[in-house]
Amino acid sequence: MGEAEQDRIETQEYLVNMGPQHPSTHGVLRLLLKLEGEIVHHVDPHIGYIHSGIEKMCESLTYPQIPYLTDRMDYLSAHMNEEAVCLCIENALGVEVPDRVKYIRTIFSELQRLASHQLWWCVMGMDLGALTTFFYGLRDREKILDIFEETCGARLTLHYSIPGGLMFDIHPNFRNRVHEFLNYFREKLPEYDQLLTGNVIFQERTRGIGIFPREAVINYGVTGPSGRASGFSCDVRKHHPYSAYPFVSFQEALDDRCDTLARYKVRIREMWESMSIIEQLIDNIPEGDYQVKLKGVVKLPEGEYFQRVESARGDFGVFIISDGKKSPYRLKFRSPGFSNLSALHAMSKGWKIADLVAIMSSLDLVIPDIDR
Amino acid sequence: MRAIWKYLSDVLKGIWTLIQGMRVTGHYFFRPWLIVTQQYPENRRKLVMFERFRGEVTMPHNENNEHKCTGCGICEISCPNGSIEIITATVLLPDGKKKRIIDKHIYHLGMCSLCNLCVKNCPSDAIVMAQTFEHAVWDRTQLTKVLNRPGSKIMEGIKE
Amino acid sequence: MAFSIYDFSSFTQSIHEGLSNRLSPAGTLAVEWVIVGIVILLFVAVFGLFLVYAERKVCAFFQQRLGPMRVGPWGLVQTIADFIKLLMKELIQPARADKFLYNLAPFIVIIVTFLAISVIPFAKGLQAFDFDIGVFFVTSITAVGVIGILLAGWSSNNKYSLIGAMRSGAQIISYELSVGLSLITIVILAGTLQLSGIVEAQRAGWFIYRGHIPAIIAFFVFVIAGTAETNRGPFDLAEAESELTAGFHTEYSGIKFAFFFLAEYVNLFIVSAMATTVFLGGWMPLHFGNLEEFNHVMDLIPPVFWFFIKVFFVIFLIMWFKWTFPRLRIDQILTLEWKFLLPINLFNIILMTVIVLMGWHF
Ligand code: SF4
Ligand code: SF4
Numbered sequence: 001m002g003e004a005e006q007d008r009i010e011t012q013e014y015l016v017n018m019g020p021q022h023p024s025t026h027g028v029l030r031l032l033l034k035l036e037g038e039i040v041h042h043v044d045p046h047i048g049y050i051h052s053g054i055e056k057m058c059e060s061l062t063y064p065q066i067p068y069l070t071d072r073m074d075y076l077s078a079h080m081n082e083e084a085v086c087l088c089i090e091n092a093l094g095v096e097v098p099d100r101v102k103y104i105r106t107i108f109s110e111l112q113r114l115a116s117h118q119l120w121w122c123v124m125g126m127d128l129g130a131l132t133t134f135f136y137g138l139r140d141r142e143k144i145l146d147i148f149e150e151t152c153g154a155r156l157t158l159h160y161s162i163p164g165g166l167m168f169d170i171h172p173n174f175r176n177r178v179h180e181f182l183n184y185f186r187e188k189l190p191e192y193d194q195l196l197t198g199n200v201i202f203q204e205r206t207r208g209i210g211i212f213p214r215e216a217v218i219n220y221g222v223t224g225p226s227g228r229a230s231g232f233s234c235d236v237r238k239h240h241p242y243s244a245y246p247f248v249s250f251q252e253a254l255d256d257r258c259d260t261l262a263r264y265k266v267r268i269r270e271m272w273e274s275m276s277i278i279e280q281l282i283d284n285i286p287e288g289d290y291q292v293k294l295k296g297v298v299k300l301p302e303g304e305y306f307q308r309v310e311s312a313r314g315d316f317g318v319f320i321i322s323d324g325k326k327s328p329y330r331l332k333f334r335s336p337g338f339s340n341l342s343a344l345h346a347m348s349k350g351w352k353i354a355d356l357v358a359i360m361s362s363l364d365l366v367i368p369d370i371d372r
Numbered sequence: 373m374r375a376i377w378k379y380l381s382d383v384l385k386g387i388w389t390l391i392q393g394m395r396v397t398g399h400y401f402f403r404p405w406l407i408v409t410q411q412y413p414e415n416r417r418k419l420v421m422f423e424r425f426r427g428e429v430t431m432p433h434n435e436n437n438e439h440k441c442t443g444c445g446i447c448e449i450s451c452p453n454g455s456i457e458i459i460t461a462t463v464l465l466p467d468g469k470k471k472r473i474i475d476k477h478i479y480h481l482g483m484c485s486l487c488n489l490c491v492k493n494c495p496s497d498a499i500v501m502a503q504t505f506e507h508a509v510w511d512r513t514q515l516t517k518v519l520n521r522p523g524s525k526i527m528e529g530i531k532e
Numbered sequence: 533m534a535f536s537i538y539d540f541s542s543f544t545q546s547i548h549e550g551l552s553n554r555l556s557p558a559g560t561l562a563v564e565w566v567i568v569g570i571v572i573l574l575f576v577a578v579f580g581l582f583l584v585y586a587e588r589k590v591c592a593f594f595q596q597r598l599g600p601m602r603v604g605p606w607g608l609v610q611t612i613a614d615f616i617k618l619l620m621k622e623l624i625q626p627a628r629a630d631k632f633l634y635n636l637a638p639f640i641v642i643i644v645t646f647l648a649i650s651v652i653p654f655a656k657g658l659q660a661f662d663f664d665i666g667v668f669f670v671t672s673i674t675a676v677g678v679i680g681i682l683l684a685g686w687s688s689n690n691k692y693s694l695i696g697a698m699r700s701g702a703q704i705i706s707y708e709l710s711v712g713l714s715l716i717t718i719v720i721l722a723g724t725l726q727l728s729g730i731v732e733a734q735r736a737g738w739f740i741y742r743g744h745i746p747a748i749i750a751f752f753v754f755v756i757a758g759t760a761e762t763n764r765g766p767f768d769l770a771e772a773e774s775e776l777t778a779g780f781h782t783e784y785s786g787i788k789f790a791f792f793f794l795a796e797y798v799n800l801f802i803v804s805a806m807a808t809t810v811f812l813g814g815w816m817p818l819h820f821g822n823l824e825e826f827n828h829v830m831d832l833i834p835p836v837f838w839f840f841i842k843v844f845f846v847i848f849l850i851m852w853f854k855w856t857f858p859r860l861r862i863d864q865i866l867t868l869e870w871k872f873l874l875p876i877n878l879f880n881i882i883l884m885t886v887i888v889l890m891g892w893h894f
Contacts (some may be wrong), residue, residue, distance in 0.1 A: 016691050038695065038862060065452040068487035093557060129765055129772070129859025132397055135595035139408050146422075153424035153501065167488060168424065195396045200386035201858050213593055300435045353695070354861040357775050383872060393575065397594045397856045409597045 002045050024127050024357045027367030029341075031356075038352045043345040051371045058331040062282040063089050064163055066331070067362075071157035074335065074369035076116040082161040084318045087165040087242055088197025088307035092300045093324065099244075100288040101165045106244035107178070107281050109146075109309075110274040114185070115144040116312035119266050120364045122144060124264065125355060127197050128205055128360040133196055140188055143181045147341045150177065152195040163298060182275055189271060197268065206261040210347040212358035213258055220346065221339040224314025226363050229263040231256035236310035248280045260355075263362040299326050304305055313319045313337050313364055337369035421503040426486040429456075429479055430502040431519035438527040439520055441498035447490035454485040456490060463526035474520055481507060481513035541656055567800035576798050581611040583797040586656050587851055594855040621786035626689050627687050629783070633687035638784065640680030645798040647673045652805045655815045655835040660789055666727035667719060670806060671712050674761065677799070678704040681763075681770060681780050684792070688783040694752035696779025699862050700770035703760060706869040707767075710757035713877040717750040717884045718743065721893060731814030738813035742894045746884040753873055753880070755849060758803035760865070762796060765854035769862055808839060812846070815839040881886045 019030040034042035034091040051284025054073055055256040066089075068082040083105050090097060121143050145155040151171040153205035160167050171177075194203050212222070217230040227234045235252040238243045253269035255262040300322035308317040314336025323329040340363045347363075400406060412419075419428070433439050448460040459473035477499075493498055499519065509515060547567075552561045585600070585608065594600025600607030625634060642701050651666045653659040676700055685697020721743045722730045734737075740747045760767040771779035781792045808814060815835030821828045860868065887893050 014691065022777060024775065030396050038699075055431045062454055065450070065487075065489065068452060068485060068489065105454075125858065129763075129768065130857060131591070132595050135597060139596060142408070148423045149425060151424065152425040153422065153488065154486065157485070163494075167492065171424065195856070196858070197694075198389045199393050199858065199866075200389045201390075201860055204864055205858060205861060268615050327487070352861060352863070353775050354772070384877075393856045394852055397852065400588070401593050404593055407593075407596050407598055411598070411601065412681050462719075 011036060011191050020046075023126060024360065025367070026123065026365065029365065029367050029370070031344075033353070033356070035353065038354075040348050040351055040356050043348055043356065045341055045344060046271070046366075047341070047371050049371065050367055052368065054372045055331055055333060059328055062326050063300065064227060064294075066328075066344070067161060067163070068157070069161045070333070070367065073333065074311060074313065074316070074337065074366050075156055076119060076366055077112055077313065078156065078158050078317070079105075079112040079160060079314060080309050082159065083170040083243065084307050084309040084311075086161045086163050086315060087309070088301075088305050088318045088320055089298065089300065091307060092303070092305040092320065093163075093294070093298070095292055097165055097292055098288040098290075099286045100290060101246075102172055102244040103281050103285045104166060104290070105161060105299050106248070107278055109243070110277045111178070112158075113312045114238045114271055114274045115141050116364075117271050118144075120267060120312075120361075121192060121196075124358075124361040128202060130196060130199075130202070132209065133192075135193070136188075136191070137342060139372055140185055143184060147174065147177045148182060150174070151291045162291070164294040165289070169290040170285070175282055175285075175371070178278060182279060182282075185275065190266075190293060192268065197264070202333070203261065205354070205358055209260045210351060210362070211258045212343065212347045213332050216343070216346060217258075220343040222314070222343045223339065224312070224336050224364075225253070225266045226255055226263050226340050226343075227314060229255045229266045230258040232278060234315060236308050236315055240308060242307075242309060244281060248277050257290075260358050260362040267364070285299055298324050299324060300328070308334070311336060311368065313366065314340065333372055335369045335372055337365050337367075341365055341370050375470060379444045379499040415503070417444060421504070421505065424501075425503045425505070426488055426501045427504040428481050428486070428502050428507065429484065429499050431477060431499050433521055433524055434474050434527065437521060437524045439498055439524050440527050441474045441477055441494075441520060442496055443472055443477075444495060446493050446495060447499060450489045450493040451484075452487065452489065453485055455480045455485075465528050473526060479517050479519050480515060481517060538588055568650065572649055576642075576646060576649065576794065578800060580794040580797045582614060582802060583847070584614075584793070584872075585611045586847070587797070590848065590851045591855045593783045594852070599608050608874065615790060618790040620710045621785055621790060626781075626783045628686035629689045633683045635782075635788075637680045637684035637687060638788040638795075640683065641677055641795040642791045642798075644673055644677040644680065645802065649798070649805075651727060651804070653731055653809060653814055654839055659728060662726065662728050665725045667715050667725045667810070669729070670727075670802070671708070671715060674711075674799070674802065675704065675708050677795070680795075684784070685770075685780040688780075690783050692776045692778075693780050693782050696770045696772065696776045696782075699772075700763060700780060700811045702862065702863055703763075703767065703769060706866055707757045707760040707873075710869060710873045710877055711761060713874070713881060714750040714754040714757065715810060716804070717746060717877070717881050720881070720884050720888055721747070727809055727814075731809060731816065734813040734816050737819070737894055738811065738816065740811045740813075743884065744889070744893065746880045746887060747811065749880050750884075751878065752806065754807055754811065755803075755846065755867075755878055757873060758807065758852050759853060762803055764796070764850060764851075766857035766859050767865060768854075768859060769865060772859060800847060800850060801843065804840075804843045805849065807846045808842040814839075814842075853860040 015035050016033045016035055017030065017035055019025040025031065030046040030049060032044040032046060033040055054069055057069060061069065067082040067085045070085050071078040072103070074081055094359050118137045118141040120135040123203075125133025125137070136155040148158055149155050151174050152158050152168060212230055214231045216233045217227050222232075223234045231254060233252060233254060238252050250273045253266045253273060255266050300320065302322055302324040305320045305322070306317060308315055310316070315334065316336055317334030319332040319334070320328045321330040344363065345359060348359045351359070429443060431439050443458055445458045448456045448458045457478040458474065459476040459478065460472050462470050462472055465471050486501075488501065491501055507515070548564070551563055555563065588610070589599045600610035603613045625631065640724070648670055650661050651659065651663060651669055652661070668735040677815060682697045685700070718730070718739050719725055721739055722733045722735065724730060731755040734742070736742070740751050743750070744769045744790070763770045771781070776782070781789055785793060815838050817830040817838050819830060
């Protein structure tokens with residue numbers, strides 16, 4: 001075909017709505033895609049379909065009531081969210097929680113991270129079309145949820161951390177169950193690699209796709225495993241240790257290949273690290289109280305307080321402005337999903353629709369975390 | 373020649389990784405006794421929830437139809453959703469003093485997020501979490517419950 | 533009339549004679565057509581539904597689940613219940629859809645499967661039409677199915693459907709080549725295009741054994757390409773649930789959706805049946821060289837059963853693929869075909885030709 005002839009064929013960009021109800025947006029995220037054929041030219045995320053006004057609601061809740069609500073933002077890292085709020089309130093009050101509380105909180109955070117990464121893994125497989133991974137991931141996650149349920153009575157929205165400590169002491173069976181789970185999962189995790197990681201189709205679908213260099217990651221504020229896959233060392237557990245993280249030794253999973261496969265591998269490595277962290281702590285939980293008694297009405301001294309934790313998706317921050325009353329004047333969450341989503345456009349520009357789905361999966365978005 | 377070898381080894385390596393994956397799924401296919409799902413309504417009788425499972429808020433009564441609730445209203449205040457309403461009544465004691473007792477402890481299960489704050493904060497441990505979980509009803513008014521039973525009274529020796 | 537489950541030719545022959553004694557030749561032909569039509573229709577419906585059930589069970593077992601368990605013992609009646617549900621659903625037509633093509637598409641897809649089934653030899657004498665060019669007929673008629681898919685995507689007035697249809701078009705046109713070439717490899721060995729002739733030629737041994745290396749390669753190429761042709765995972769790009777919601781049949785509901793659904797499973801059967809007929813000896817029992825006793829026991833199993841055992845083996849293999857592998861991307865699918873399968877196939881044909889010429893086959 002001559003060049004003149006080529007000019008005469010008019011191609012057109014067209015718009016496609018992906019979502020708010022679409023199998024791979026995992027919730028009610030709406031992406032407005034500008035496509036040319038299969039190639040994505042522009043991604044415009046529209047959020048707000050599941051906006052629940054949690055930040056505003058918090059302004060009318062008392063401090064002990066806030067953590068229960070934060071469970072419902074990023075429901076896959078419920079415990080980390082609670083922990084962030086509790087740590088923030090405790091710091092503001094100048095309360096030092098017993099070591100026992102710190103240890104248990106850390107173990108719970110890591111279990112939660114494992115559960116979250118398991119779900120991410122199965123969903124990633126499903127997005128790429130390998131439906132069986134979905135059930136294997138959920139099968140293993142069930143074991144962690146059972147541990148949660150036995151100790152704190154809930155599976156998803158735990159509400160286990162409260163300002164000043166924990167809701168209950170750990171269940172007498174807790175240690176056994178965790179050990180049982182670690183032994184079980186250590187056998188199952190290599191299966192994940194056999195089934196998906198090593199698979200040539202999976203490798204082809206992810207290697208070199210959605211490359212996002214380190215500078216861009218920092219500019220967009222992408223944190224968590226997605227940021228670390230581009231060589232951005234941003235693990236809050238390492239850089240600003242909280243709870244029992246100063247007592248454990250672990251490696252920050254870093255990768256510098258910046259692509260979807262790197263984001264995948266960082267998460268798989270984080271699962272191994274989480275298991276080793278739990279292993280270091282589980283047998284050394286110190287004796288002691290599981291909560292400090294706070295005053296009947298908790299009032300934070302006037303001022304501004306900030307606390308960040310590493311949730312399963314990245315850097316989760318809580319910012320409280322207190323005017324000395326029993327509920328915050330303003331409360332702001334810095335949710336990792338929001339910043340990660342903002343990078344989706346830059347990551348997926350020029351790739352195909354199928355790649356967009358893979359990239360979105362590798363960012364591990366939880367929509368209520370974005371639309372809080 | 374080297375290009376051909378590379379081509380062939382790529383093909384074979386690719387096939388090998390695919391076989392690895394099929395081995396995992398095949399492993400489970402031929403071991404049906406490893407199936408993890410349960411047949412829910414059928415296994416109802418065997419199904420035991422964990423003792424700390426938070427199913428709904430209840431108020432235990434003893435055999436004399438007595439509970440421990442003083443009607444202090446702390447649970448009502450600590451509930452973030454307003455799912456509890458305490459209606460108190462005032463009775464005249466024989467010695468002439470007035471006493472506030474619980475008239476109705478109204479609990480809206482439909483609004484409850486099972487956060488456990490009311491149970492934790494109750495000074496006299498009058499309410500606990502039950503392990504029920506089949507809450508579906510035909511009409512949502514049925515989700516509003518009065519926790520203290522009719523004719524019940526407070527146990528001896530519970531102080532405000 | 534000596535009816536035997538081992539040989540249906542006398543049975544069909546007697547029906548034919550009985551009819552032609554009573555009717556004119558044209559009448560006989562008409563009645564026979566009707567009989568064949570009804571039998572195939574029944575077969576498609578029953579077998580299609582059974583395959584849906586089988587797939588759900590097989591995938592459940594791969595995923596450590598139980599699968600359908602509620603309707604009937606072990607959920608056996610589940611798919612029939614689903615089918616009744618689909619029959620009763622409202623047929624929704626998108627606004628500004630191309631009405632005629634939109635309604636035509638599901639019929640094209642399902643009719644093609646009927647046509648293809650008609651030439652498959654289920655057992656000796658149990659074959660509706662025995663063309664001289666059976667292999668050619670099957671490959672060409674299954675390629676028509678893609679027109680139905682293209683029309684469905686085009687006429688639905690939905691961008692997802694259109695993308696799915698275009699993908700499907702590119703994919704099927706490419707993989708037609710591999711299907712055809714891998715069959716030709718065996719045709720070289722068999723020396724005939726007639727399906728019954730191919731089966732008959734395997735009396736001495738299945739082609740996958742007699743043609744050894746090239747036949748095994750051709751078998752795997754055929755299974756891969758066949759999977760791609762039926763739009764099944766890992767090649768289910770036309771539907772690509774996580775990308776295009778449901779691809780070309782997004783806008784179809786009720787019975788029209790059921791047609792697409794049924795056609796997918798019947799196509800699965802056709803691919804497996806072709807693999808069985810051409811590579812695995814059709815309805816020929818399993819024989820081992822000079823193990824007389826063993827061979828005799830194998831002969832006792834009727835050919836129809838042999839045919840279905842082999843078909844189910846291939847179907848299981850294809851299901852195993854689907855429930856293990858992630859989906860490929862559209863350009864990777866085309867790369868796989870043009871850069872890997874096609875060269876391998878062409879080389880394979882040369883190899884087979886050399887082997888046949890030199891008489892190196894068994
Ligand atoms: S249940 Fe407990 S907190 Fe609530 S009114 Fe009764 S005694 Fe007070
Ligand atoms: S469990 Fe929480 S939401 Fe439910 S009644 Fe008690 S305090 Fe309110």
